[in-house]
Amino acid sequence: xxxxxxxxxxxxxxxxxxxxxxxxxxxxxxxxxxxxxxxxxxxxxxxxxxxxxxxxxxxxxxxxxxxxxxxxxxxxxxxxxxxxxxxxxxxxxxxxxxxxxxxxxxxxxxxxxxxxxxxxxxxxxxxxxxxxxxxxxxxxxxxxxxxxxxxxxxxxxxxxxxxxxxxxxxxxxxxxxxxxxxxxxxxxxxxxxxxxxxxxxxxxxxxxxxxxxxxxxxxxxxxxxxxxxxxxxxxx
Numbered sequence: 001x002x003x004x005x006x007x008x009x010x011x012x013x014x015x016x017x018x019x020x021x022x023x024x025x026x027x028x029x030x031x032x033x034x035x036x037x038x039x040x041x042x043x044x045x046x047x048x049x050x051x052x053x054x055x056x057x058x059x060x061x062x063x064x065x066x067x068x069x070x071x072x073x074x075x076x077x078x079x080x081x082x083x084x085x086x087x088x089x090x091x092x093x094x095x096x097x098x099x100x101x102x103x104x105x106x107x108x109x110x111x112x113x114x115x116x117x118x119x120x121x122x123x124x125x126x127x128x129x130x131x132x133x134x135x136x137x138x139x140x141x142x143x144x145x146x147x148x149x150x151x152x153x154x155x156x157x158x159x160x161x162x163x164x165x166x167x168x169x170x171x172x173x174x175x176x177x178x179x180x181x182x183x184x185x186x187x188x189x190x191x192x193x194x195x196x197x198x199x200x201x202x203x204x205x206x207x208x209x210x211x212x213x214x215x216x217x218x219x220x221x222x223x224x225x226x227x228x229x230x231x232x233x234x235x236x
Contacts (some may be wrong), residue, residue: 037208044142045202045213053224059091059162088112090161095180100146103139106131120165129184148203150236158198162186171222194220201236
């Protein structure tokens with residue numbers, strides 16, 4: 001009886017199979033990695049939007065991040081326990097650091113006084129605004145992203161001042177979209193600051209290659225609904 005000849009794969013066929021399978025797996029893994037990075041980038045943009053929206057909530061509800069205000073809304077170095085100083089909290093002052101990867105958040109205070117004006121802006125102009133040195137904290141943009149100029153790129157320069165009116169309780173937003181080197185008082189005195197908007201272009205810094213998204217703060221924003229995410233089609 002003749003022995004049966006069983007056909008099998010040659011070494012070349014096996015190597016071709018392994019090579020093609022490896023390429024398919026690599027392509028799949030690269031696709032998964034890209035999808036993860038895209039989602040991380042989108043999460044960083046949404047988190048930035050949520051953080052800015054939270055600032056409106058903090059201003060409207062007079063939230064203080066610190067247990068102490070370490071001056072009398074001026075240059076006095078004497079520390080006071082909460083509720084024992086002559087300070088009132090009026091709002092928040094926001095600007096980027098030099099890298100654009102961090103937002104600096106400062107609580108804006110003023111010396112308490114009797115408000116007699118019936119007009120929001122007149123009442124706010126009656127205060128001298130201060131930033132106590134202890135009243136600061138930072139927000140880091142997630143996943144290594146940073147805020148850049150919308151065009152032509154480069155370091156972002158802007159400042160956002162949110163103040164709650166002592167008359168109506170309405171929060172008003174004052175914006176400088178070309179410089180970070182301004183004080184809260186200068187922004188309040190700038191007659192154009194209520195008319196400006198600022199678009200925060202979020203750069204992924206190599207996380208992925210694709211269209212860049214941004215967060216828009218509308219002019220004279222009064223609540224969190226004025227903070228919008230601009231997507232792939234109308235981002236920066």
